[in-house]
Amino acid sequence: MKGVRVDRLLSSMGYGSRSEIAQMAKAGRIALEGAPLLNAASHIAVTDDLPSRMTIDGAPLDPLPGMVILMHKPIGLVCSHTEAGPRVYDILPDRWRRRVPPISTVGRLDKQTSGLLLLTDDGALLHRIISPKREIRKTYRATVSRALTGSEGALFASGQLLLNGETKPLAPAELEVVSDTEALLTVVEGRYHQVRRMFAAAGNHVETLHRERVGGLVLPPDMAAGDWNLLAAHEVAAIFD
Numbered sequence: 001m002k003g004v005r006v007d008r009l010l011s012s013m014g015y016g017s018r019s020e021i022a023q024m025a026k027a028g029r030i031a032l033e034g035a036p037l038l039n040a041a042s043h044i045a046v047t048d049d050l051p052s053r054m055t056i057d058g059a060p061l062d063p064l065p066g067m068v069i070l071m072h073k074p075i076g077l078v079c080s081h082t083e084a085g086p087r088v089y090d091i092l093p094d095r096w097r098r099r100v101p102p103i104s105t106v107g108r109l110d111k112q113t114s115g116l117l118l119l120t121d122d123g124a125l126l127h128r129i130i131s132p133k134r135e136i137r138k139t140y141r142a143t144v145s146r147a148l149t150g151s152e153g154a155l156f157a158s159g160q161l162l163l164n165g166e167t168k169p170l171a172p173a174e175l176e177v178v179s180d181t182e183a184l185l186t187v188v189e190g191r192y193h194q195v196r197r198m199f200a201a202a203g204n205h206v207e208t209l210h211r212e213r214v215g216g217l218v219l220p221p222d223m224a225a226g227d228w229n230l231l232a233a234h235e236v237a238a239i240f241d
């Protein structure tokens with residue numbers, strides 16, 4: 001097997017330009033199974049265990065392309081690559097922002113929404129998760145400014161609710177009332193500001209919004225806002241449960 005050129009791989013992972021990586025290799029900063037890999041033009045097999053076999057300056061190689069990150073998104077960060085202001089990407093290691101393909105959020109949470117956010121560099125996976133056909137369930141905990149009337153559940157479940165400015169009704173959603181001003185809402189779509197607009201359509205106003213679940217993945221209750229971790233393959237599979 002021919003494998004992948006080391007300079008091409010490391011450059012796509014944000015370690016530097018191909019010429020910088022050639023210099024790093026010459027300087028003995030790249031090692032494979034403990035031995036310096038001096039020629040960055042050499043080819044290596046990219047196996048899942050490469051990050052434990054290759055080191056850069058003595059540190060294990062970053063995760064290979066195909067990573068999935070679960071983040072507890074804090075309030076105040078934007079999910080966009082282009083919008084001004086602090087971004088969720090700023091929480092990740094600097095080098096990861098230079099990766100190609102880039103790491104992107106799987107859908108978006110508003111700046112003022114917290115909770116479970118997935119990020120990946122795997123475009124096909126991203127599209128599978130956000131595809132409306134898959135109907136991945138997303139559960140949000142919302143607090144609202146006015147007491148719930150008791151009619152919201154039927155409205156949201158009706159499959160008839162039209163959001164302001166739209167022509168296609170929302171798919172049925174499930175509401176579980178927690179208290180007068182707090183509820184869990186599970187939706188299968190990901191329209192722009194969907195949950196806030198749903199409560200607005202019911203004559204209410206969302207004060208706080210937090211996503212607790214995406215498919216079979218639940219935000220670990222002990223995970224602090226701003227923390228993140230890489231998902232193992234079985235956890236990624238749980239998204240589709």
Ligand code: URA
Binds near residue numbers: 110193194195
């Ligand atoms: N619905 C919203 O209104 N905002 C979000 O961030 C997610 C869903």
